Amino acid sequence: MAREIAKAYEPQQIEPRWADFWVKEALFQADANAPGPIFSIVIPPPNVTGSLHIGHMLDHTEIDILTRWHRMRGYNTLYLPGTDHAGISTQRVVVRQLAEQGINYRELGREEFLKRVWKWKEESGGTIQRQMRQIGDSCDWSREKFTLSPELSPVVREAFVRLYEEGLIYRENRLLNWCPVCLTVLSDLEVVHEERQGHLWHIKYPVAGTQEFLVVATTRPETMLGDTAVAVNPEDERYVHLVGKKALLPLMNREIPIIADAMVDREFGTGAVKITPAHDPNDFEVGRRHKLAEIDVMTDDGKMNAAAGAYAGMDRFEARKKIVEDLKALGLLEKITEHTNAIGLCERSKTIVEPRASTQWFCKMKPLAEPAIAAVERGEIQIVPDNRREEYFNWMRNIRDWTLSRQLWWGHRIPAWYCKENRHVIVAREAPAKCATCGSANLEQDSDVLDTWFSSGLWPISTLGWPENTEDFKTYYPTSLLITGYDILFFWVARMIMLGIHSTGKVPFRAVYLHSLVRTGSGEKMSKSKGTGLDPVALNQQYGTDAMRFCLASMAAPGTDIVLSEDKLTSARNFANKIWNAARFLFVNLDRFEESGTKLDELAAPEVRAKAPYAYRGRVPLVDAWMFARLAATVELVNEALANYRFHEAAQGVYQFFWGDFCDWYIEWVKPELQSADRERATVAWKNLFAAFDAALRLLHPFMPFLTEELWHQLPQRAGAKSIALDQFPEAQDHWKNARAMGNVDAIQEVVTALRNIRAELKLDPKKR
RNA sequence: GGGCGACUAGCUCAGUUGGUUAGAGCGCUCCCCUCACACGGGAGAGGUCAAAGGUUCAAGUCCUUUGUCGCCCACCA
Secondary structure, three states: OOOOOOOOOOHHHHHHHHHHHHHHOOOOOOOOOOOOOEEEEEOOOOEOOOOOOHHHHHHHHHHHHHHHHHHHOOOEEEEEOEEEOOHHHHHHHHHHHHHHOOOOHHHHOHHHHHHHHHHHHHHHHHHHHHHHHHOOOOOOHHHOEEOOOOOOHHHHHHHHHHHHHOOOEEEEEEEEEEEOOOOEEEOHHHEEEEEEEEEEEEEEEEEOOOOOEEEEEEOOHHHHHHOOEEEEOOOOOOOHHHOOOEEEEOOOOEEEEEEEOOOOOOOOOOOEEEEOOOOOHHHHHHHHHHOOOOOOOEOOOOEEOHHHHHHOOOEHHHHHHHHHHHHHHOOOEEEEEEEEEEEEEEOOOOOEOEEEEEEEEEEOOHHHHHHHHHHHHOOOOEEEOOHHHHHHHHHHHOOOOEEOEEOOOOOOEOOEEEEOOOOOEEEOOOOOOOOOOOOOOOEEEOOOEEOHHHHHHOHHHHOOOOOOOOHHHHHHOOEOOEEEEHHHHHHHHHHHHHHHHHHHOOOOEOEEEEEOOEEOOOOOEOOOOOOOOOOHHHHHHHHOHHHHHHHHHHHOOOOOOEEOOHHHHHHHHHHHHHHHHHHHHHHHHHHHHHHOOOOOHHHHOHHHHOOOOOOEOOEOOHHHHHHHHHHHHHHHHHHHHHHOOOHHHHHHHHHHHHHHHHHHHHHHHHHHHHOOOOHHHHHHHHHHHHHHHHHHHHHHOOOOHHHHHHHHHHOOOOOOOOOOOHHHOHHHHHHHHHHOOOHHHHHHHHHHHHHHHHHHHHOOOOOOO
16 A cells, blocks of 8 residues: 655655654764774854854755765764854843843843853753754764863863963953943954044144144044153154254143154144154053153043043043043144045944053963964865965964953853962962962962963863873874864864964864855844844745755855755745655655566665666666666765765755756656566666665755755565554664665766766766756 | 855756756745655756956866855954
8 A cells, every 4th residue: 555645745744754864863972982984074163142143054954964974975074063052142142131130230240140140051052962863964962062061171271281381372461342331341353344424623733832733633532531642763864853852732831742653644734743642552652662651541441540631530532532622622633534444343242442551461472373274385284265275374374362261150260369468479280278489378269261262272181181191082183074164263273273283283073164254145244232143043944944955056056155044945945845745756666666567676675766767678777777877967966075075066966966967857757667577677777776866865965954864764564564663673773773874875876887888888977868 | 454155947056177059955836635745746948147347279167356155263552
């Protein structure tokens, strides 16, 4: 009796079952002692700031395709999952949540606040884990990691202390980017620049003891309150006579020196620059050279402080307005001109950053960068696509020291302690009992935390057990490949390369594939905060995970960003349906065929099917020969494409093959054969059809794991067995274990050699059909 | 101020080392709900490959210039 199969593919009915099954069976658990060449990959750990977005899905799809593909070809495969605590981002999320409840996080205190963040982390981490299972990530959940876990924290401290002991980590007072909303310093990378139309205010500074004015031009008038000099170029004949004299700082009525410094560009503005060492990086340098006072006129949160005199308490931009008004009233504002400049914004809060001086921890990067540059030059790490190599080199060759400390609470606490008496510094793996210098037991730990990218930078080594030489580390490090978006090349990839090589002497991965970003129709980077992100959960519901995966893969051409559209998702869903219906045809008609006599018992045994194609009276039927030639060509194409990260070619190749060749031509062609009164002839047709179909499923599996898994389970079933209850069908269990191997496909490739002769003889071009 | 990328059918995009009549999906026109699939099948229209010049037996593919758009990097007040 023919089995009942739904007419349309309903992924929602099928996917959750296999998602659970894969986890329950621990099917993808890695074994360091298993045979086979190694393919290991660690996930780019998603931030625990919420849930996975469509960009993650691209990451995960590509990683999973390659992982499954390698696993099917007999590799000892590890796909290690995990999440990132994402210091500043996560802290911001929780701060905002608290604010919505009317709670000021600072009033909550550090300890209580961290409890709230951990609670949020559990929630977000759980969501991410569920999503990853839902989208079919074939990772080893027993090895799941978290960057801020008790397991990894000692590793992070170890790395920090080692770098400190090597003299690469130091503490210094510098002028740095400060975010008045996040209340922390930021590294250069965390500041994004944006061109904005602004003004250049020309302000007249009276020269003391004369009737003259010195006119300076500034884009930030409010900083003048902290001016401690005016500088001109020493070569500038317009101003030489003023050097050494004093200027009277308007509004503050403070006398400040007029100095000469080569840094001043005579062409720009008026050729005279107000010097505010506490609020401008250039001025800071000038200030240090000329031993000028540094007057900070602002508070942490961007308001004017007591040093700002009458303006104290005002917001910095409010103060700007007021100062301009006041100068105008005093007749000291010469003019205002239009001026566009690139202003720095905090990457997270989009607040205008304020340069401020503070004492922070830094890491010297030149010594770390050199071997990291060399490793890429020597090809020990391959960067794909090629043009990103140059970006990497360019950044690495101009690298500046990395600001490691952040004034946040959520993160790895800096392993440094100070004695309260003398502020001696002790850097140690564990909390010390007393000061190494003066013996004081009165110690306090540095209140800052590490930049979140420091622990991310250690990810490939920390997750595999470094600094211990564990089985996992020995077997799976260096990892085979890193797949991530190009937008974090500097933030993350470069740092992993530097820290990996420095810590272990070996590169952390042999290749980096930097994929495109998924954008919305309007071309923006998808982002939840902007509300432009597509919800992968909703899309999965609507189209099915397999369709999503296939769609992303078929669009993942390197170089250009991906714009996802309903059209493409629909087309991928239709493809899944096509596969489903081809199977439906096979299964239903096979049942009918068997009911009429011959049983194709061997169909269930993969080792028999691997001998396809079957011959009819010593001769392989022509269409079958053609089919297997096409199949073999597709196998070659897919293997070649995946080996080079050309996911779209692979996906389009299987699509073309399955729809165009297998369905449109082959199935249609053999339909009469399957009904043939010649029993042997019909049997051969059936066997070849199933062999080809089985091979096609293997090709499709990395892209569409759910659908193929489902069909594999149905493939060996005898007529009458309607439901899939695996524990009741030991035979089926053997089958699916075997199904995840490429074996059959490889066997077919061997057959092709023989087929070439037939093809040549009959002038059949498999590409032209 | 540097660097990178894009510009191919109405739309969204493939087309890696230059080689026969430039492809796909969607859309469009005509026919078909034929016993796997209308989330389908068949037939078809549609492109001087942004512009100009150059190299070559041969260029969407290499070189030069220009235009439009996008991105990244950069401490000029």
